[in-house]
Amino acid sequence: xxxxxxxxxxxxxxxxxxxxxxxxxxxxxxxxxxxxxxxxxxxxxxxxxxxxxxxxx
Amino acid sequence: xxxxxxxxxxxxxxxxxxxxxxxxxxxxxxxxxxxxxxxxxxxxxxxxxxxxxxxxxxxxxxxxxxxxxxxxxxxxxxxxxxxxxxxxxxxxxxxxxxxxxxxxxxxxxxxxxxxxxxxxxxxxxxxxxxxxxxxxxxxxxxxxxxxxxxxxxxxxxxxxxxxxxxxxxxxxxxxxxxxxxxxxxxxxxxxxxxxxxxxxxxxxxxxxxxxxxxxxxxxxxxxxxxxxxxxxxxxxxxxxxxxx
Numbered sequence: 001x002x003x004x005x006x007x008x009x010x011x012x013x014x015x016x017x018x019x020x021x022x023x024x025x026x027x028x029x030x031x032x033x034x035x036x037x038x039x040x041x042x043x044x045x046x047x048x049x050x051x052x053x054x055x056x057x
Numbered sequence: 058x059x060x061x062x063x064x065x066x067x068x069x070x071x072x073x074x075x076x077x078x079x080x081x082x083x084x085x086x087x088x089x090x091x092x093x094x095x096x097x098x099x100x101x102x103x104x105x106x107x108x109x110x111x112x113x114x115x116x117x118x119x120x121x122x123x124x125x126x127x128x129x130x131x132x133x134x135x136x137x138x139x140x141x142x143x144x145x146x147x148x149x150x151x152x153x154x155x156x157x158x159x160x161x162x163x164x165x166x167x168x169x170x171x172x173x174x175x176x177x178x179x180x181x182x183x184x185x186x187x188x189x190x191x192x193x194x195x196x197x198x199x200x201x202x203x204x205x206x207x208x209x210x211x212x213x214x215x216x217x218x219x220x221x222x223x224x225x226x227x228x229x230x231x232x233x234x235x236x237x238x239x240x241x242x243x244x245x246x247x248x249x250x251x252x253x254x255x256x257x258x259x260x261x262x263x264x265x266x267x268x269x270x271x272x273x274x275x276x277x278x279x280x281x282x283x284x285x286x287x288x289x290x291x292x293x294x295x296x297x298x299x300x301x
Contacts, residue, residue: 009106013171014106014110017168018110021164024156028273029273032273032276036280
């Protein structure tokens, strides 16, 4: 296990590479999903008639 | 086919089917891809274990290029046929494309430090890749810096088309100039030079990167279409005398 993590002495280059990639791709994924969900919710809200909106709040 | 897909409602119906499929293919290529990349592929005889950086670096670079080419194609569709869906597609691909360009540069640097003995050189391949990242960022800033959205779209589309000249420069930089970067070993005339034991994880990771890109692009397109619908709805409500 330790041997695997040491990556033949190149751990300091290999793990940051993969870590950064995961971080960036995960960040784009989460922000895309969140933004999408927010807009979807706002769209549903705007479909309600004003009276319904008052009842809801 | 483009005309067929250009209908937003129809596009959305098809996208709703493709999106979960894209996530599924992403997962079933990513997991074995990671397994091969870390546990079931040999260290390189010259690079040692740093070859494992390649399995994220090269797929990212391919997707950064492919993403840009697709955006430029959308820009052409938008300028010629004025279809808003092409503009929405281009805008939606910019962030995931930029993410790949960024990952390519940083992982390349992290590989170069132990292998070349330098983090960075201003040679043709590295510099043109940096320009690609700047084009992505420039596009994202440009399309959002106009009061009227369609002006931003048009300016952005022109930037994408002008910048497409950078793509063959990146691809062939390793043949045209002396550069530290090695030449192509997969997409080349005469077939791949790389051994199957390394080609398998590379292609699996490339597939994973591609399907992630597709899934994210479709999500962002739906969001952007929703935003536009929201804006026009609010605008028509304001014009309609606004009782709320």
